[in-house]
Amino acid sequence: MTESKRVVIAMSGGVDSSVAAALLLQEGYDVIGMMLRLWSDDGRASDNRCCTPESMALARRVAAKLSIPFYVIDAQDIFFHQVVTYFINGYAQGITPNPCLVCNQFIRWDFLFKHATVLGAQLFATGHYARVSPSGQYKFRLLRATDKAKDQSYVLHILSQSQLSQTLFPLGEYTKDQIRLLARQFNLPVADREESQDLCFLAGENYRHFLRRHSNQVVNPGPIISTSGQILGEHQGLAFYTIGQRRGLGFAYHSPLYVVKKDVSKNMLVVGTKNELGEDELEVGNINWISGETPSSEFLAQIKIRYRAPFILGKVCPTSRKTAHVKLNQPRADITPGQAAVFYQGEECLGGGIIQP
Amino acid sequence: MNNRRIYLDYAATTPVDERVMQHMLPYFQDEFGNPSSIHRFGQIAEAVLEESRETVASIINCKNDEVIFTSCGSESDNLALRGVALASRKVRNANHILISPVEHHAVSHTAQQLSQIHGFELEFLHVDQYGCVDPDEVAQRIRPDTALVSIIYANNEIGSINHIKEIGSLCRELNIPLHTDAVQAASYLILDVEELQVDLLSIGAHKFYGPKGIGALYIRKGTPILPIQTGGGQEFGLRAGTHNIPYIAGLAKALELAQNDRADICEHLIPMRDHIIGQILEEVPNSFLTGHPHLRLPNHISFVFEAIDGNFLLRMLDIAGYACSSGSACKTGNPEPSEVLIACGIPPALALGSLRVTLGKYTTIADIDAFLSIFSGLIQKAREFSPNI
Numbered sequence: 001m002t003e004s005k006r007v008v009i010a011m012s013g014g015v016d017s018s019v020a021a022a023l024l025l026q027e028g029y030d031v032i033g034m035m036l037r038l039w040s041d042d043g044r045a046s047d048n049r050c051c052t053p054e055s056m057a058l059a060r061r062v063a064a065k066l067s068i069p070f071y072v073i074d075a076q077d078i079f080f081h082q083v084v085t086y087f088i089n090g091y092a093q094g095i096t097p098n099p100c101l102v103c104n105q106f107i108r109w110d111f112l113f114k115h116a117t118v119l120g121a122q123l124f125a126t127g128h129y130a131r132v133s134p135s136g137q138y139k140f141r142l143l144r145a146t147d148k149a150k151d152q153s154y155v156l157h158i159l160s161q162s163q164l165s166q167t168l169f170p171l172g173e174y175t176k177d178q179i180r181l182l183a184r185q186f187n188l189p190v191a192d193r194e195e196s197q198d199l200c201f202l203a204g205e206n207y208r209h210f211l212r213r214h215s216n217q218v219v220n221p222g223p224i225i226s227t228s229g230q231i232l233g234e235h236q237g238l239a240f241y242t243i244g245q246r247r248g249l250g251f252a253y254h255s256p257l258y259v260v261k262k263d264v265s266k267n268m269l270v271v272g273t274k275n276e277l278g279e280d281e282l283e284v285g286n287i288n289w290i291s292g293e294t295p296s297s298e299f300l301a302q303i304k305i306r307y308r309a310p311f312i313l314g315k316v317c318p319t320s321r322k323t324a325h326v327k328l329n330q331p332r333a334d335i336t337p338g339q340a341a342v343f344y345q346g347e348e349c350l351g352g353g354i355i356q357p
Numbered sequence: 358m359n360n361r362r363i364y365l366d367y368a369a370t371t372p373v374d375e376r377v378m379q380h381m382l383p384y385f386q387d388e389f390g391n392p393s394s395i396h397r398f399g400q401i402a403e404a405v406l407e408e409s410r411e412t413v414a415s416i417i418n419c420k421n422d423e424v425i426f427t428s429c430g431s432e433s434d435n436l437a438l439r440g441v442a443l444a445s446r447k448v449r450n451a452n453h454i455l456i457s458p459v460e461h462h463a464v465s466h467t468a469q470q471l472s473q474i475h476g477f478e479l480e481f482l483h484v485d486q487y488g489c490v491d492p493d494e495v496a497q498r499i500r501p502d503t504a505l506v507s508i509i510y511a512n513n514e515i516g517s518i519n520h521i522k523e524i525g526s527l528c529r530e531l532n533i534p535l536h537t538d539a540v541q542a543a544s545y546l547i548l549d550v551e552e553l554q555v556d557l558l559s560i561g562a563h564k565f566y567g568p569k570g571i572g573a574l575y576i577r578k579g580t581p582i583l584p585i586q587t588g589g590g591q592e593f594g595l596r597a598g599t600h601n602i603p604y605i606a607g608l609a610k611a612l613e614l615a616q617n618d619r620a621d622i623c624e625h626l627i628p629m630r631d632h633i634i635g636q637i638l639e640e641v642p643n644s645f646l647t648g649h650p651h652l653r654l655p656n657h658i659s660f661v662f663e664a665i666d667g668n669f670l671l672r673m674l675d676i677a678g679y680a681c682s683s684g685s686a687c688k689t690g691n692p693e694p695s696e697v698l699i700a701c702g703i704p705p706a707l708a709l710g711s712l713r714v715t716l717g718k719y720t721t722i723a724d725i726d727a728f729l730s731i732f733s734g735l736i737q738k739a740r741e742f743s744p745n746i
Binding site for chain 1: 668669672673675676690691692738739742
């Protein structure tokens with residue numbers, strides 16, 4: 001008798017990961033479901049987007065329906081220390097962090113992955129929309145999902161070759177509509193919940209309120225200055241503003257002004273006209289190259305500077321093993337330090353890193 | 358996946374014995390009457406009800422009308438605590454409740470509500486390192502205004518057996534009602550309420566191969582008690598609600614079988630229990646037995662392990678095909694150290710590394726050998742992984 005390969009699927013009670021589990025089962029894998037219990041503020045667990053008691057109950061029902069074992073793994077401490085702290089400290093340092101990247105890197109593909117290994121799993125799967133292709137110049141390539149509107153390769157650019165070699169994305173070849181249909185065909189008890197892009201641990205709270213409660217560093221008033229150096233008003237703390245923001249600056253001016261820069265070292269918020277907004281050059285650090293190798297020369301790529309941003313053409317010039325200088329073909333008004341810049345060529349995600357201040 | 362699953366969690370629940378199942382079946386469809394009805398259907402159902410009550414009464418050595426059927430062990434505990442506390446306050450202005458710190462939540466949470474909402478003074482006794490109450494301390498702490506004392510007969514988490522007989526005789530002397538939660542004890546220990554000298558005793562059928570959703574409470578005649586579920590006059594006015602005849606018949610049959618088979622089952626289980634305890638203590642470094650080494654349930658094995666996450670171990674055991682439990686067993690990923698282990702003086706970090714293995718009449722020596730053959734390897738693996746996670 002040949003033993004089927006054991007795979008752990010990260011479940012959330014949502015339609016995507018539930019169908020992913022069913023598809024793995026259909027393909028003959030020995031499937032175990034796992035769900036992370038993530039950190040929530042006291043009393044807000046029922047609003048946490050990822051692991052409410054309701055979604056846990058739902059995931060449990062899906063697992064029972066599929067007759068697979070299911071376990072909830074306590075990740076509250078590690079999530080707080082790795083992800084929430086990163087989020088709070090990032091804002092305190094004047095950047096706009098993307099905690100989902102850190103969560104994938106340290107919680108899903110490390111902490112949960114290890115828990116999967118302990119139960120004898122050789123493979124790890126999630127309900128992300130992306131594809132892994134074991135062909136090409138190097139062993140494992142990360143590709144955009146077939147459903148381009150749902151593609152989540154942006155948040156997966158942190159994966160290494162060894163992680164990709166053990167990762168399955170069962171939804172990669174499907175469209176969201178097909179997945180909804182499959183959920184009905186498999187008769188899975190999933191609620192087609194409204195998708196939210198809010199961070200799970202904010203539990204519906206405005207991030208500014210959250211920051212005020214959790215960090216005494218973020219409330220740090222300083223001057224608002226124009227690009228020519230004229231003081232126009234006072235800001236409450238750089239964390240509360242985003243590049244490109246126009247409203248809520250708290251002073252009147254004869255023409256519309258936008259946040260064009262956060263000068264962290266001087267604690268100054270720089271505002272300017274629309275023409276002054278936008279840059280076409282950025283420095284990217286802490287890069288993960290999917291191939292595991294830093295390209296030896298500059299190359300043209302389609303670049304995403306936010307999860308939901310369009311692709312922009314540009315030139316990527318590696319400046320060291322993990323850093324690169326990027327020159328976009330056109331200026332962008334929303335280049336935000338702390339978010340990831342991710343490089344693509346066609347279907348393939350080559351890697352990416354964090355936009356530097 | 359290993360499809361052979363071995364059940365080692367009989368303290369959580371047991372399968373229904375085939376003889377019990379057969380005994381219940383006629384009362385779902387053929388003889389389905391309501392015992393409160395006047396007609397023949399009702400009369401037949403009433404006969405089944407009263408026969409079942411008599412079976413239970415004869416086993417626990419009490420009068421028929423001292424047995425109340427409830428929906429489960431927890432409801433029996435709730436009725437005992439809330440019913441007696443409220444009645445004792447009414448008849449003799451008693452406001453003090455005395456319980457052990459190792460009670461099942463059905464007792465402790467009810468007592469806490471009586472304290473928080475109804476203003477009773479709740480006092481906790483001490484337990485020794487094995488989770489046992491000292492009868493002398495009970496005698497010292499009882500006051501004239503003590504509404505009731507509640508002490509678990511045998512603990513669900515650590516298997517320790519309390520000296521209920523001694524405590525019972527002290528309470529009887531002082532004329533203070535004593536309740537004992539005998540839910541875990543029912544399969545294995547003496548339930549003779551005259552011998553135990555208890556005033557109230559809770560049982561639940563699913564712990565002794567009966568169905569889930571049915572329990573009973575012994576209430577000694579003369580004990581002040583008020584109903585907590587009001588409505589019709591069923592169960593001598595103490596528990597309103599149409600009688601669940603098939604389940605009541607099932608409970609009585611299951612208790613009868615448990616009583617008849619008790620000596621044989623204990624003889625079957627005790628050597629297996631001691632074999633597991635001995636081998637694990639010998640093979641697994643930094644392992645500690647929780648609960649009493651001898652005064653423990655014949656089917657009950659419980660440990661704490663250093664440098665082990667109990668839930669982590671349970672998952673590994675489950676995937677290997679062994680269903681066990683722990684004091685901090687938690688399905689929602691939010692483990693807290695068990696209050697029972699803490700009360701025994703076990704440090705919280707160590708208490709998170711707990712394991713409970715409970716055997717039953719269908720456990721075989723082959724099951725135990727298979728379990729022991731993988732266990733120390735699994736612990737070693739868990740310990741190797743834990744620091745890396």
